[in-house]
Amino acid sequence: MLLQYILKRILVMIPTLFVTSALIFTVINLPEGDYFETLAAEMQAQGEKADLSRIEFLKREYGFDKPPVERYFHWVAGLLQGDMGYSFEYQRPVRDIVGDRLFLTMLVSFVTIIFTWVVAFPIGIYSATHQYSWGDYGLTFLGLIGLAVPHFLLALVFMYFANVWFGTSIGGLVDPQYLNQPMSWAKFTSILEHLWIPVIIIGAGGTAGMIRAVRANLLDELQKQYYVTARAKGLPPGKALRKYPLRMSLNFFVSDIGDILPSIVSGAEIVAIVLSLQTTGPLLIRALQAQDMYLAGSFLMFLSFLTVIGVLVSDIALAILDPRIRLQGAATK
């Protein structure tokens, strides 16, 4: 039953990803010109003589003289075989450029999500069960500050104080000498040393939002009749809370996973630039500016894939959590 449901969800992913890839391709091709024209214009502006024959050669080589539809299918076919294309800007395969950055991005995202949950959940539960108490007001205030301060500002503040107090530079996610090196113990510890700052900064806003959401959802569930029923059975308050309202408020939370994954990856770009993190965000921005089509396109595809995976994970988790979804095949909100 559940297996069938999962299989069905995975099958549904395929057309979704196809439509996304077509959209991404179209959007990237929308602006006038392509990478080669940008290149030629830049070279001319710098007073260099553009090697027109070389540009013509490259255009043919990468199929830019062919109609867009053909190029699209060429790109998709490549993606399916794990070939993410070739970056013109860096003159290297996209896979090589993205390499470590992809891993680091996923690491930052993952740790940030965990951080958000670990902090937000207990605080949200406390706020809901102690509604209108000083603790509730205080934590709410802190949360609102976290929500209101822009990430990049927080990043600058952190960098300044880290420098003033500890005399260290906290930029980057890993010391540069380890970048694109195979994983080693030294590299791992270097990552850990750097990781906590971006995690706190990127997670701050999300945590605050999550606290509010947990609190609001739990408050709703605490009003429900089945919670009174549970207490009327003689359950101790803590156990009654965990088994019933908390479990129900998880629903909302799990259905949010699909949104969290991409938003943390893409929302972190500015912070990544400020902190010069070796994640994918800055790379993407540069690739879009330069119309480096394969780099940008493959990258956006990766983000979309993450989104779709996030939704899949949340759907499966929801089906496991809530028998109504599993057995009735209908979503409840």
Place this chain on the structure above:
Amino acid sequence: MDILRISDLRIGFTVHGLAREVVKGVSLRVLAGKTVALVGESGSGKSVISQAIMGLLPRNGGVTGGEILFRDPASPEDWTDIARLPAEGREIRALRGGRIGMIFQEPMSSLSPVHTIGNQIEEALQLHRPVPHKQARAQIETMLGRVGFKDPVRAFGYYPFELSGGLRQRAMLAMALICQPALLIADEPTTALDVTIQAQVLDLMRDLQAEMGMAILLITHDLGVVANMADEVVVIYHGEITESGPVEDIFRRPRHPYLKALLKASPHFDMAEGERLVALREARPRPVVAPRQVLPDAAPLLSVRNLSKAYVTGSRKFFGKGTLAVVQAVDDVGFDIRRGECLGLVGESGCGKTTVSKIIMRAVTPDSGEIVFDDGEERVDITALEGEALRRFRPRVQMIFQDPVSSLSPRMTVQNILREPLVIHERGNAAEQSERVRALMEDVGLDPRFLNRYPHSFSGGQRQRIGIARALALDPELIICDEPVSALDVSVQAQILNLLKDLQAERGLTFLFISHNLAVVNYMADRIAVMANGRIVEIAPRHALFSRPVHPYTQALLKSVPFADLDRKLDFKLVAPGGASDSRHWQPEFREQPGGPALAHQPLGDGHYVLAQSGADLRELA
């Protein structure tokens, strides 16, 4: 021996910093093995008392005086004062669920939707009488069988949403009784159920009480239920007890004016022609308008023919067909409503009566059938109207809804709510619309000064008046009333029913009155159609239906209504098991035979029709 003794109990609530006493010195007692009914309107404090006994008062409420003494029949010497036990402490938790069980009004929401009922019942058992899982499961299955589950082994693994309302309430009963409590508190246990299901659940409660010897504190507003269940009655009004005593005394010799008024305010079957209900509190007087004579037309205002609508339910699977089921919500329904008449449509929940009303409103499209609206000048088929023609037709049929809370937008003032239909249909300019809105308020007995208020500042009865005013705004010819009083208290119900009757007489309105409450339909309707399983099984003038019901379903419905009369107690055992709409219990004349002729409406004279096989001898059944 009394097991619960409440004396001079006072309970206060703090709302927006203001302390308010809602229970003012209440004293009552519950005898072991007996049923005490606590009767009162909503807001009288009856539910608050039950919460105090369980130690489950909301956070902003507390016991401010008096005591709640409970003694366990197992150790009759020890009195425990529940009011003094620490909240959420060990002692009160041992009583809750262990010695005092509780069931609630809403079987839909009082069970957790994401846990199986077996899981939820076992939790109660393991808390108070820990036993190994296997043994617990056997014990629970026995209990589930006892409360009426046909297949207790499978029922253990059901989720609440897989069960009907009646079965959920049975599961709640099983949960409350699994630890064999000395006292069961039942807070409006059957209010949300259909009459036939109500009779079954009440019957079950009586049987279990006889078997287990527990006492029941029954909290209700329904005097019919009280007359059939209670040994003693306590009447509460505004947090004070106005009358209490054995049920015989209370019903035969009511002394307090409140109880007398309450008895007069509820519609019953023995009302004389033209007798009016007496509301507890008269509402604001309305302008006097002379009744308008309605000349009977040759053709009915609305005639419905061969209406059918099927819904497909179940999950559509990606592979294979899945578990698709076709539910015939409305099956070949036909009836006429004459101008100026009130046609009652009764039936249990799920019988299709609301779908019929939605089809007439053109909110749902039928699979087949026609609905002809004939105002004497032109005949239109409502189902065929489209675009502008439909828009122009809309004002002529309006609707009054069941839930006065959710049917009014909380973000619009009453002025805006009442004006909206006039604006949509471009009736008059702004000044005329304002004038009209003020007149509507007067018509339904509300002060026009309230126009700038929002719906939340009105009581349930007043909100229903606003809903009525909105339905009247466009001068409709037909008004569909979908359970307009079932969410209201008895006293307010009388006011609203009287208002509807007056409006009908003054304006010559035509009503389609949908309800599951037979007494209310009896008070309002001229003719009554009874619906079961999507079909109209019997249609007759009011008197004929109540005096000579022919169809077994109608008979079962009428037999299940509890009377507030000690001389006419319910015959619980007559009610068919599995619900009255289960056609397998009907006599063969009323059942469709495989390969046999289709059922048709057989005339019994005087406009009395019953759905049966043609040629069946129905006279002896009548």
